[in-house]
Amino acid sequence: MTKVVQSALRPKERNEKRAALINIGTVIFTQKGFSITSLDEIVAIAEVPKGSFYYYFKSKDDYAMEVIKNYGIYFSNKLQRILNNTNKSPLERLKNFTQEAQKGVERYNFKRGCLIGNLGQEMASLEENFRVELLNVFTDWRTQVKNCIDLAKLAGEIKTKVDSTDLSNFFWCAWEGAVLCAKLELSTQPMKTVGKLFISELLQPVNKN
């Protein structure tokens, strides 16, 4: 396969190869970040000749932008699935998200973090268009959690009088930090503490059970 000239592949195969490259980037960038990851590493895993990489993407930067967009869509869909699940109350949906995220971090042995957290830390050495794209993704997450908090308020589930946008922005800061701390401690305890106290102290459920 590595010897196949990529342009000779059928459109379906080309799309699959491109998608595979993006998926590989998502895995590697959430583990190691962008700057340290070499194209050699990516093409070796994807079994694509290095020269053919440029058949799919203009540059490593162009590739990384696609990886960020892809991660943004994947995570946005995941949030939508959890936070719009009408089988549960809005507060239960938020709890569910924090629980699913803990399972995810454990599943990958605390090796994979959040792509936004990883690339955000590298910001000083990344191009401005990365920052804008990462912020776009993050803004979508904030909006989704803000909307869910509004629903919990409307349903009379929580007592907080704090503005929902502030609560959501606070949540995402604390949550990104919790994922970082989980990697540092090799434990989900920081995510447990943040999830629990965010709900009990910031949202203040009417029914404490």
Add this chain to the structure above:
Amino acid sequence: MTKVVQSALRPKERNEKRAALINIGTVIFTQKGFSITSLDEIVAIAEVPKGSFYYYFKSKDDYAMEVIKNYGIYFSNKLQRILNNTNKSPLERLKNFTQEAQKGVERYNFKRGCLIGNLGQEMASLEENFRVELLNVFTDWRTQVKNCIDLAKLAGEIKTKVDSTDLSNFFWCAWEGAVLCAKLELSTQPMKTVGKLFISELLQPVNKN
């Protein structure tokens, strides 16, 4: 200077050169992280011939451990200065810390983050002894904030009934996340939101002014 054989330097000069190398590492690692930073870059800024680097440090890893320790001491002293300032109440000291940190992030145009945050994100590609050392540093910060929260409770300044260790651990997750988000937004707003809501909702001051 670059041509001087380092072993020919006097002990005072040697110590100064070693300290300069550590300071350079602190600046670069808080901006770019560890993995992407090359020794070439460090020795060029320090004006030390690359071969002489090994006169001061066994390896890049050994060097990075010294940088982490040095950052730990620097930041620990800064926290002690602010959180043990008996001219202010314990709660005022915590507020002061968050305000000073905002000024620091602005001063460096949102380019420098927290060394623990940056290296913590790289954890998957770092050696286990890095993780242990970063966690040691972080544990010291958590203990200092925990002690200050205990003092605020003792002084009757805050109403929270939540365990001080949990509050401090929560604070540091949220704060690391806030520093990350400040870099992403090029704004201190996330740090303002986290500082404000942590105090009003988690600590719950008796006197709200």
